[in-house]
Amino acid sequence: MIAIHNLTKQFGRLRALDGIEAEFSAGQSIALIGPNGSGKTTLLKCLLGMARPDTGSLQFEGADLTRSDAYRASIGYMPQIGRYPDNMRIGQLFDMMRDLRGYPENVDEELLDEFGLKAMFDKPLRALSGGTRQKVSAALAFIFRPSVLILDEPTAGLDPLAAEVLKAKILRERNTDRVIIVTSHILSDLDDISTHVMYLMDGKLQFFKDIETLKTETGETRLGLAIANVMRRHANENQASA
């Protein structure tokens, strides 16, 4: 569904993405992990057309997505930090998003209900707490039933109850004709919801494997331990070659 080929992005002297190659197919739920500043958010922003790649190609269903805008109708994006116009109310925000797409009928309001956002429709967006903001972002990402879901640290800032609601929602939405990409530092969260792991470091793709393979290769049962195992091995190899 999404093909990334030799993707490179430079910010000044910092190489945020360095020759990324990957292909995401329908049915996959990808955990995008890596240390801070490894290029996770930049990769997502490139997929959304928010950052323009320097070289390489990004394709959505076979077509170059840097030249199109229409493909974003199939993407639901939950940003790491949701920033919204101060003067708008929650209800107006959702209304505007629907208006922009011509009021589609088949919308998914499950999260709006479960987070109790409808009762807060009159609240101005500037007055929202960080957690409520995250809830708004999450509800917006799911509302148009997109075929690609991009969730950048979805559970950060949510209270445990809301985080569970969101995780359950992601699990429910996993299906064969959808791609879900989630970044997080909470590996136990990702363990439940993902089928694949993509590990970035210093802008380079370290590996992209499905979770079961990774676990059998490392002999671990938890994702966190498996990742730690792989990292240790990488470090040893680097030492040996140095």
Next chain:
Amino acid sequence: MMTKYSSTAAATLPFTGEPDGVTCAEKKARPVAAMLKIAKYVLYDILRNRIVLGYAAFLFASALTFFNLEGDGSKSLMSLLNIVLIVAPLVSVIFSTIHFYNSYEFIELLVAQPVSRRTILGAEYAGVGGALVAAFLFGIGLPVAVFAPDPRGFTLLVVGVLLTLVFVSLAFLAAVLTRDKARGIGLALLLWFCFSILYDGLVLVLLFAFSDYPLEKPTLVLTFLNPVDLSRILMLLQLDVSALMGYTGAVFNEFLGSPMGVALAYGCLALWVLLPMIWAERVFRKKDL
């Protein structure tokens, strides 16, 4: 995981995202419709913060004052002209730049939606420009329509509207060129300062330095390079005070008095609206947000 890609894959498989049977006209109409939809929300946001309403009230009050103090002759139009040449560009340039930076969240939200960057920038322009032009037409247009409903008043309005749009364009350009808010506003103010004050000084210095040579034509060209000067000359020619401008004034009168010259002058002002905006759109399209 890797597959082979041919470099032509993108060209041979254009993803349109449109159902079959969409005509060319419909494809063009859709971004415009989306632009107007977004512009509606921009306008709504502007009306909430009341600065534009205050600006309209200020213009209205000063126009009424001038007409009441000095009657409906050229004198009050001259006084109004100074407001139009100084205040309208200044308010336009500052308000547009600040508004653009304050709309960053809004823009960020929209770029993740299926609308093009061009549509977003166009909507911002339509909203901001529309609000400022409406304020101008209310504040100056209404009194002019009552006290001076003649070609002079009409010229003042056209010039004022164009000048407002020129400075909204320049403000947008300054805002997309710099990520930092303070720098962006500084750049926008600098542009206003150059065109409104510095430029005339430089022209004077030039005229003085080369006073031994015939300078009518170079002066004419220099005037066309500054939207504020161009607007001033267009209005002064209507007020028949160009006799005060001496020999150069005669050249202006000769050139800009002809329909061809007037058309050229308005065309040039229109270019001052379009060119910075086209540049801004190019920068904005490639910008990382």
